[in-house]
Amino acid sequence: MQMRGGHPSYFAVCPACGNPILICNLFKRTEGSRSANPYGRHYSASVPGVADYDETAYMFCPLSRNHSDPGNTRRTPTDKAGRELYALMRDQFDRYVYIWEKTTGLHVGRGYARELLSMWRADEGWRYYRASYFNQSFMLFYAAPAQNLVGRYLLVDGPLHCYLKKLQIKSIRFTPTRMDGYVRVDRAEGHGFVDLSFLIHDQSPVMRGEHCVETYRLSVCLGDVRFEPDLKLVLDTGFLDSLMAKDDSHRNRTLLDMAADVLD
DSSP states (O other), X not given: OEEETTEEEEEEEOXXXXXXXXXXXXXXXXXXXXXSSOEEEEOSSOBTTTBOOOHHHHHHOTTSTTOOOOTTOBOXXXXXXXXXXXXXXXXXXXXXXXXXXXXXXXXXXXXXXXXXXXXHHHHTGGGBTTOOTTTHHHHHHHTSOOEEOTTOXXXXXXXXXXXXXXXXXXXXXXXXXXXXXXXXXXXXXXXXOOOEEEEEEEEEEEEETTEEEEEEEEEEEEXXXXXXSOEEEEEETTHHHHHHTSOGGGOOHHHHHHHHHHXX
16 A cells, blocks of 8 residues: 555556556545446556556556557566566476466476476576566467477367367377377378477457456468468466465476476
8 A cells, every 4th residue: 555645545566567556446436447346557657665667568568458569579687577577487387387288288298398498598588578477388489489299298179189180180190198188199100200380479468358368379380381270279367376376285396396497
């Protein structure tokens, strides 16, 4: 709580851009508010003890009404929000992997997890303005080069498995595995090397009432041929919060130890 104009005002931090937000209509209707219900709106000044105002971050914030696409714009190396994203990736890596797997159906094994995390570190993925605390599961892939699909494990009838089945690619088959509920993408009998890959792109925030989700497109290519249409994926921006509200009994210690090693 802060005193503003002689009256108490309540602030929080925007989960997407790290800027201060003013909580409107918490106890009574705030003057100039657009709704009778409580909601948060960006506050264009630093609030001591809450957050410093960053105009660039606000301009690119997906929760801002008039946001711009950040492209590949990066935060400065010393940016506080960027440093916090780095720490979150280290401390919540297992949960980010879980969110990715549940959203796409593509399993990330230990070797692949280390590879992705190492690429993210080398690329300094925490510095992209498009990265936020709730979407880092997708940021592991967003700036990465095309990723090989052959040999990957897919959740049976998950989003990516269903999509690939519809494409009816004759050079691949789905092999049952010892991992319950998963199949492996393999080269079909009679075919040589298969260059099947995917890319994540076209991040887009979508407001559903007062709730924001992010949509992404996953493109699959066989060699130089890109299949149409892309697979559309929807990331629930509240997914990480729901996992963090649980106890630690479900945490994946192997992935956490890996993150602590890679992001030391």
